[in-house]
Amino acid sequence: MNTPPSSTRPPAAVRLTQVSHVYGARETAVTALKDVTWEFTPGTFTAVMGPSGSGKTTFLQCAAGLLEPTSGSVSLGPHQLNGMSEKKLAILRRELVGFVFQSFNLIPALTAAENIALPLRLARRGVDRAWTNELAKRAGIADRLDHRPHELSGGQQQRVAICRALITRPQVLCADEPTGALDKAASRAVLSVLREAVDDLGQTVIMVTHDPIAAATADQVLFLVDGRITDVMDAPDPERVAATVTRLAGED
Numbered sequence: 001m002n003t004p005p006s007s008t009r010p011p012a013a014v015r016l017t018q019v020s021h022v023y024g025a026r027e028t029a030v031t032a033l034k035d036v037t038w039e040f041t042p043g044t045f046t047a048v049m050g051p052s053g054s055g056k057t058t059f060l061q062c063a064a065g066l067l068e069p070t071s072g073s074v075s076l077g078p079h080q081l082n083g084m085s086e087k088k089l090a091i092l093r094r095e096l097v098g099f100v101f102q103s104f105n106l107i108p109a110l111t112a113a114e115n116i117a118l119p120l121r122l123a124r125r126g127v128d129r130a131w132t133n134e135l136a137k138r139a140g141i142a143d144r145l146d147h148r149p150h151e152l153s154g155g156q157q158q159r160v161a162i163c164r165a166l167i168t169r170p171q172v173l174c175a176d177e178p179t180g181a182l183d184k185a186a187s188r189a190v191l192s193v194l195r196e197a198v199d200d201l202g203q204t205v206i207m208v209t210h211d212p213i214a215a216a217t218a219d220q221v222l223f224l225v226d227g228r229i230t231d232v233m234d235a236p237d238p239e240r241v242a243a244t245v246t247r248l249a250g251e252d
């Protein structure tokens with residue numbers, strides 16, 4: 001198959017070009033990302049792995065427009081983020097990016113349905129009950145919509161958080177260790193919701209994880225070491241991922 005010229009190809013869901021990020025200055029400066037270039041194809045699931053401190057969260061936050069790189073550029077779909085005002089960036093993020101964190105970050109006083117609808121309310125958009133129900137059904141929490149977070153298991157709370165992240169139909173869903181606080185069975189359920197978001201809804205997912213089994217749910221795994229992408233694995237399986245993690249930890 002011929003690759004169409006770049007001008008006619010659909011834009012990447014997210015593109016990072018020669019992105020570097022330095023925290024602090026002078027003697028306390030830490031270079032967390034070093035000249036990273038990567039393109040996330042729409043409708044794909046990418047896992048990001050690497051030793052502790054290798055820059056995974058920094059990479060994810062730059063890709064999500066949460067953190068402005070020290071140098072290089074980031075675009076979300078056709079939107080170039082460099083030089084954008086904080087106000088415009090906040091609106092763009094709200095519309096184009098969904099977030100899921102290790103700690104579920106649900107509002108305790110709101111029901112699951114109200115938590116899921118929150119991004120629409122914040123954007124002053126109407127609550128889309130049909131889409132809420134559809135997402136909840138897919139996530140296996142349709143019968144929990146009237147429950148508050150403390151009445152739900154950790155895995156159910158994370159699935160509510162994923163529905164909340166998807167409610168605005170974002171360009172990209174960024175997940176930072178979404179299964180980090182969950183046991184095996186709950187992790188599996190959360191990962192299958194993310195997988196189906198890609199396969200059935202065409203969602204683009206970027207997920208930071210330490211877990212080779214979680215990473216193997218993705219289409220592709222990026223390995224970061226010391227702020228650089230050193231390895232890329234397509235069609236990952238847990239054994240190969242674990243072997244690469246072990247090798248990179250030895251080299252680090």
Ligand SMILES: Nc1ncnc2c1ncn2[C@@H]1O[C@H](COP(=O)(O)OP(=O)(O)OP(=O)(O)O)[C@@H](O)[C@H]1O
Pocket residue numbers: 023024030031032050051052053054055056057058059
């Ligand atoms: N706000 C900050 N200020 C200063 N240094 C930071 C800050 N955030 C991260 N760093 C440093 O940047 C480097 C990359 O951090 P980052 O959190 O991106 O790594 P990570 O691979 O996600 O780590 P982990 O797996 O431990 O969560 C580390 O050396 C870290 O100490």
